[in-house]
Amino acid sequence: MPPDLETRWTPPTDADGQPRQVRRILRLFRPYRARLAIVGLLVGAASLVSVATPFLLKETLDVAIPQGRTGLLSLLALGMILSAVLSSVFGVLQTLISTTVGQRVMHDLRTAVYDRLQRMSLAFFTRTRTGEVQSRIANDIGGMQATVTSTATSLVSNATSVIATIVAMIALDWRLTVVSLLLLPVFVWISRRVGNERKKITTQRQKQMAAMAATVTESLSVSGILLGRTMGRTDSLTRSFAEESEQLVDLEVRSNMAGRWRMAVITMVMAAMPAVIYWTAGMVLRTGGPQTSIGTIVAFVSLQQGLFRPAVSLLSTGVQIQTSLALFQRIFEYLDLPIDITERERPVRLDRIRGEIRFENVEFRYDDQGAAILDGIDIGVPAGDSLAVVGPTGAGKSTFGHLVPRLYDVTGGRVTLDGVDVRDLDFDTLARAIGVVSQETYLFHATVAENLRFAKPDATDEELRAAARAAQIDDHITALPDGYDTVVGERGHRFSGGEKQRLAIARTILRDPPVLILDEATSALDTRTEAAVQDAIDALSADRTTITIAHRLSTVRDADQIVVLDSGRLAERGTHAELMERDGRYAALVRRDAQLEPTS
Template identity: 85%
Template sequence: MHPDNESTWAPPGDSKEQPRQVRRILKLFRPYRGRLAIVGLLVGAASLASVATPFLLKEILDTAIPEGRTGLLSLLALGMILSAVLTSIFGVLQTLISTTVGQRVMHDLRTAVYGRLQRMSLAFFTRTRTGEVQSRIANDIGGMQATVTSTATSLVSNFTSVVATVVAMVALDWRLTVVTLLLLPLFVWISRRVGDERKKITTRRQKQMAEMAATVTESLSVGGILLGRTMGRADSLTKSFADESEGLVDLEVRANMAGRWRMAIITIVMAAMPAVIYWTAGLAFRFGGPSVSVGTLVAFVSLQQNLFRPTVSLLSTGVQVQASLALFQRIFEYLDLPIDITEPEHPVRLGQVKGEVRFENVEFRYDGGDGQGGRGAPILDGIDLTVPAGGSLAVVGPTGAGKSTLGCLVPRLYDVTGGRVTLDGVDVRDLDFDTLSRAVGVVSQETYLFHATVADNLRFAKPDATDEELYAAARAAQIHDHIASLPDGYDTVVGERGHRFSGGEKQRLAIARTILRDPPVLILDEATSALDTRTEHAVQEAIDALSANRTTLTIAHRLSTVRSADQIVVLDSGRAVERGTHEELLERDGTYAALVRRDAQLEPMEPMEPMESNMAPALRPMESTR
């Protein structure tokens, strides 16, 4: 059985989910427990070394100097230097190991998010802005790096320092220690108030940054620039971006001021503490209380500074962690997205794929987009079709009839919500992903090329392809001569989304790439609908070469490209209303005949330019390997 994949996911709350979220964050560090234990030992050693200095200072002031013991003075001074050296060495080693661990955790997190997104269905990307995805991977994970690489270590280091310092202060004078610790609740109160506010601001700031990133991605792409300028909307887009940037300015100022006010108050408290200790010791001496030696007093104030610095950092870490929890939450939202296209637990692996494709009572509905797993109106309803191995089926119909959706069901870009699609008699949902990707090739109207060389784009389909295989595929796709005429040939960089090539050239590059993949089943999704008639003829010749001896499902916009198909099916409102050959459907004088007449009125005849003619010989080496 293949139940519909319903989403029941909801974003975590701020308070109830926070402990679980913290446990999830700690789980990221689990593979690095050994290295973290070493960091802990180094932190403890550094804390002990730093605490030793005030005690050495006390002995210098109370014993070595008053008694004129030069040897002891030299030894104690040397001990202070050694303490500083050891503290620094332990700190450097701690930073090296902790930074390495932090960067590995960041790598694991980036890879996990990217891998999760790679497994999402096409529906996710049709309803999510590209800039939003990029912002989560770049800005949010980038914003967490400081927390993971340094803040976590600082948390342990500062906590250890606070504990060691308090113990040392008690050893010096417990009464002064009590006075000092009475002011700590003030630090906690300030940090919590500011931390909660800063977390709220950080969440809003990251959302605003995501909006800005999405705007930049959409409007500053090649297509966005062309659209903005040709529509006279460049100034409007600039103003819209400025408004978004203005909102970010306010949030950045508020975030920085929240932290600054906290630091200002803490600085005042820290400056007042030595004065309070001196005043307390002076009053005790004045009114006959227990006296405190000069060495003890100076050493205690030194320890007090050692206490408040890590305490301030510790509380600052708390604020930073609170802010970073918002970033982790946004990343975990992506990691928690339900995967609606999954590989079965025990997948079927086909060896030799013959290529028979069947649609059996297929129904498809898009996710309602309500976040509750609801479904919209049926896009496809009761579709029963068979494409024999090596045969061809063309799907035609008006816009919105469900043609492209039908093509997306075979390679599982979407999953059916009713019925099933089979390949060689096996439900495509039971096949392993590798079998399906090897068996089904797709050439769509919207060709995607990477910002890389022609050769790199072709080898994306077959990384180990030889140069001769590239040339053979390009010749079959009627594009080799054009590539060879370029100054850099196959080393030519195609530009962003292939904008250095025309629409027809990009389509032929995509066809060459699919020829290299050599799939037994081919989906052609309106591959020539955006081309002029003359270019269409050239691309159609390449498609004919690609389709030879393959099971072909053609999603057609121009009916002139489907006349030779073994079978034509007409979709209307998601249902198959007619089927047959070109001649049979014309004789019935139904929907298909009306579409042909309309197409003939819209399609002017253009002379066809001669193209490369050595197409068949170029295909023979590829066919012989199948």
């Protein structure tokens, strides 16, 4: 990825937003300066060759044919043929290079946005719809394809052609040139108005496309289909999608028709210009003005007609660029997102990790004005020991577990691994040190083997089976028709909840982290399935520092230490026996669980 894309740009202000945005767009092309220089040379050569043809035509009509000079006529005809051939060759090479550069810029943008999103904290994704994120990468960057692959080259090509043609027209007859260009400022003004109008509509259209993408992502996922069917909302979801699609239809029509009549008037006027040139030349001859040869008039009209195509294209390109600025702005919004979880300039790397975890007067808030989710947490977990975190819903248990692998950063105090603040550690050390098994198991739409190897890409088949055996899922996998090549389906829905959890545990065993975070890993399972998964968890937890965030207290009785959180504070701590003896909040939670357990 080019270094320029790694720069954290400052969002443009209203005063100089558009010029700054244009500069940022130009920076995207900086790594490809050499190729763009070649394109510029090809554009210049093609423009010169195309402008030469009318002069060859003038000599043919004024000299070669009237004087019967067949040799000169042959050379001039050969020159016109050669001009056409060279123009075509230059055009093909120019298109090849510019398209390649444009696609590389698109690749850089996609990669930069994806990389920025990968480094965002968990908080960003909890407040942003998945479809919105996907739309920025797919629709917005995809919508810029024409701009970055052909529009920039078209702009340079057409501008060069227009300038070269105007110079040639002046050389032929400056009076006819003045007549031809009288309305050009009006045309430029009209095209800018049209561009601004389309830019506003494009912004609305992209937002609507993002909303539709979010609806599709949420309602057509496996979970969305299940919810819609069981709630009897299939028809209403379809109607809602149809309404959103109808709004998009209106925006698409408005976008395509914005300024269409005004641009059509420009086209008609420029198409009628040859008649104006002939009329002007005839009136000059009739009034006895300076003589203009027939060859000059024909060559001038040929040039003027040659000016027509790039001039109209140039005006349309200006409109397209203004429209694309709306798309670039949406992409730059994501590239400008502040990254909350960053690595130090010189981070600490631990080659040998023991797994001692400490919370030192930890405080956490989601924002500066918000209430404290955790407050004054001070507790240590020796390497190899187990800590259970329990408490009522909303006590801050999951947040407690998220702070260790730096899914969030503390807002006060610090969390340490082997005595080093986790904020000072490099990301690789954290990834090697800490494994997380959560209640919501995520599996990719891929094979069982590919899902397991996500933890260790170079794992052998025997390592996969060993991890699966430890997680007590190997027998089930091998009994499937395709074994480890079985595709798990969208979000793993071809497997039961307990089977998915054991696959997640096998995946974590394969990574072999010294520290393990179990975030209510069995709370969504029935008692029988929980027992099978708990056996797998026990195998995973052996000889590791384990932090278990539990809803069902039956799974944490053997923990070396149990802490009870209440409203973000440490309410109690001790072993199961000690806390039961105190008959406090933990004992009350245990009695509550006993009442909820099935009697059979």
